[in-house]
Amino acid sequence: MPAAAARERSSSAGLLSIGQVLARLSPDFPALTSSKLRFLEVQGIVTPMRTESGYRKFSMADLERLRLALTLQRDHYLPLSVIRDYLADVDAGRDPATPTAVPPPSIVPAPRRYRRDELLSASGAAPQLLNDAISTGIITAAESYPEQTVALMRSLVALDRHGIEPRHVRALRQNADRDVALVEQALAPMLRRTDAASRGRAGEVAGELTRRLDEVRSTFVRAALDRLLS
Known part of the structure; x- marks a missing residue:
């Protein structure tokens, strides 16, 4: 040696x-x-x-x-x-008291949920529009709905004013499902691990991939519209 x-x-x-x-x-x-x-x-x-x-x-x-x-x-x-x-x-040989604990962060209030009538009121949607969104699979029927459903219904209301109905945008939901499958495939190595660090990293990567897919989709739409309007 x-x-x-x-x-x-x-x-x-x-x-x-x-x-x-x-x-x-x-x-x-x-x-x-x-x-x-x-x-x-x-x-x-x-x-x-x-x-x-x-x-x-x-x-x-x-x-x-x-x-x-x-x-x-x-x-x-x-x-x-x-x-x-x-x-x-x-x-240094001193005998310090244990540092004063910092109180834990305040508990975040539970996200608000909306009953059907509250969802319609908050989004300005007609009952039939919500029924159509549910029947086409854009929204899943439930006893109550999260904030993101309110935002989605507001978008559907705006589209409906221009004659674009839920049945016309059903393909977007199908595209979203395919996007999720792509992200899930990319995250597979991290999701197989159970430690908190890997799970946290998976969440960060999922957010990044979602933003990138949105950017790609928006680029395609803008390019097609540019050709249409040119």
């Missing part, structure tokens, strides 16, 4: 790799990733030693320090700057 490798192995004895730290903390912090551990290092929460090859090695004290920081962040909603200052006081 080369001398450098022997020294590196000897100096790393009893220390943990980033993967081992992640394995020990993940049961209590399922959303934790190696990227988050590296971010905590950048933020000055922990300073692992480095081997001659540049690999991070964490002591048991580093492990417990990370556990404390993650607990303060999760249970007390503390920003990392406050946690860092608290740990600095501990390092």
